[in-house]
Amino acid sequence: MNLGLDRNTIYPATHMWRRFSYFFFAIFFCFAIAANLLAQDWIKSGTGLGVERIRIAVPEFKAANQDPRNSELLRTFNDTLWNDLTNAGIFEMVSKSFYPLGQIGAPSDVKFDTWGQTPVNAAMLVFGNLGASGNNVVVQGWLEDVKNPNSPPVLAKQYTDNATTQQARVIAHKFADEIIFRLGGGINGIAETQIYYVSTRSGHKEIWAMDYDGANQHPVTTLGTISLSPHVSPDGSRLAFSSFNGSAWEIRMFSFDLNRMVSFPRYGRTNLSPSWAPDGTRLAFSSSRSGTPEIYAVDQSGGNLHRLTNSGTTNVSPTWNRKTGSEIAWVSRHGDLPKIFTMSADGTNVQQLTDQGYAVSPSWSPNGQFLVFSWMRHYGPGAPGSQDIYLMDVTNKQWVQLTHDGGRNDFPCWSPDNRHIVFQSNRSGSLQIWSMLADGSNQKQLTTSGTNSEPDWSWK
Amino acid sequence: MKQSQSRWIALVFALGAILFLGACHKKAAPAPPPPPPPPPTPTATLTANPETIDKGQSTTLTWQTSNATDISIEGVGAVQPNGTQQVTPTESTTYTLTAKGAGGTQTATARVTVNAPPPPPPPPPPSLTEEQLFAQNVKDVYFDYDKSDVRADQQSLVQADAAFLQQHPNMSVTIEGHCDERGSTEYNLALGDNRASAVKNALVAAGVPADRVKTVSFGKEKPFCTESNEACWQQNRRGHFVLNK
Structure with missing residues (x-):
């Protein structure tokens, strides 16, 4: 059983291992056998699904006409579609070297026998055509169940947009997300999602944005100060973050609808780490406005401020249960070190999740079951300085280590499909944004320019 | 402090001058056998107008003498028997007019007070x-x-x-x-x-x-x-x- 997890990394928690096995079965195999909490989120879809990841063949799309722009548009489209399906984490991509000769542009070109037999042995086949014409590019795409050639296509889509490589990329993302939605148990794909983060490449720490795959990196803010901890609202319309205004750290708000900063109350002193409730109506953040840094909750407009913690120590980095919105996990200093705690959204029912070391930066999973966070588990003089990403089941506090590659790994954040995690790491020699599957596999670096930190994955 | 010091210097200087001139006189006066009629005694007056100035300003000395052949003002030099002169003392000064004649020596003084310069600029902020x-x-x-x-x-x-x-x-x-x-x-x-x-x-x-x-x-x-x-x-x-x- 290869789940991409090294057995040596699973700490003595057999029960935990079993639970995670179920979790990743559910995620990667779309199997109905996962008779646990997750089962209700997953449905078996399509036919020909093996026990391994779905074997999918994606021959390059065919030019639909003789327009000279087609080759460049096709190159962008084909690369993007291939990468999106690879990144999805639910497919086994059949190597192109196995594909039969001859381009496929429409269902009539498909010889199902050859695609379903060794060596291709694909369960699913993606194909289509692309043609520029006038200002537009038209893309037709199909998803066929190779083992059921007589049934109608699982998916048949046509897209029309401006004939630019940028739009060819967008169309590929949209089509990939349709395929992932159909074959991934009804969970929306992430190919059209955004990642917000802090970058120093302009000379100041500003908030930047990029596509989920690291493309289209661009600044959001140009405040010329220090801006940190970006968190996009669930509907994607606003971005909350913390920024130094010359005398204090305040929560700031950027509107994507208006493409500018919008007002938000100033609370004084040090206000940090805003986090959106899943319904988008409230924010939690850390404020030292009345003494020590404590967790407060506030309406989305900044009104109706009330305090949730009263520990008199150090409280920061709240994250709401993204499924229920009724709990908050956060970091609180306990015995001189930061630990992860949870509480009800009204501040009651406080529970401690980590019992040792230095644990920070929790992020609650979209399905509500897991926290990821950054942990220096063995901490103190003489201890190795490694700081890694860990995943914990909130209900039983069982955990598993996801990064093992050295460096300081921090600020993990879940993708909306619950299958991916983005985080920061300095393992490459400088602080950069990385992404991985939620089992720790497929780790890849998304940024290279300047230093980049505190990634936040959009909710859709 | 400065004023009294300069006054002392002027006084010592004046006394020294008198002694010196007196000594010269003694040497220069051989005793003639027929005693001549006593020569007239010199007179001297000296005024300064204005008597008080600010540093950098000038004042006018005015003097009159009679029966004198050797007239000088200390700090100015030899002068005519009667006259005026502008002076620009940098500090308070007592000008002494010395009129020497056959009948003796007469002195007159005029005091010019120089006000201290405006206070120095305030100490660094x-x-x-x-x-x-x-x-x-x-x-x-x-x-x-x-x-x-x-x-x-x-x-x-x-x-x-x-x-x-x-x-x-x-x-x-x-x-x-x-x-x-x-x-x-x-x-x-x-x-x-x-x-x-x-x-x-x-x-x-x-x-x-x-x-x-x-x-x-x-x-x-x-x-x-x-x-x-x-x-x-x-x-x-x-x-x-x-x-x-």
């Missing part, structure tokens, strides 16, 4: 001095790893800082809380806030009014030292005093 004083006297407070309480060996520093601030009630300060590069950005900003508050609370407990002490946290955003070793990390775990302007 107090803020500069305060900044220097502040920099020399107010010491930053250092913290242990992960701690935000003022440790024992830093207590005397805080007390000294508090004493200085109480002696300078016009000063207000901002305490910046800083952390070393280890640990997480958000947690370090919150911890830096704790450190700044700890220093402020110690100052307030020592009697510094709370409204003169502001706090801000920089976490690990503005390190004093950027190397990855304990000496450098200790430099960065501090409550840093900044004089508010």
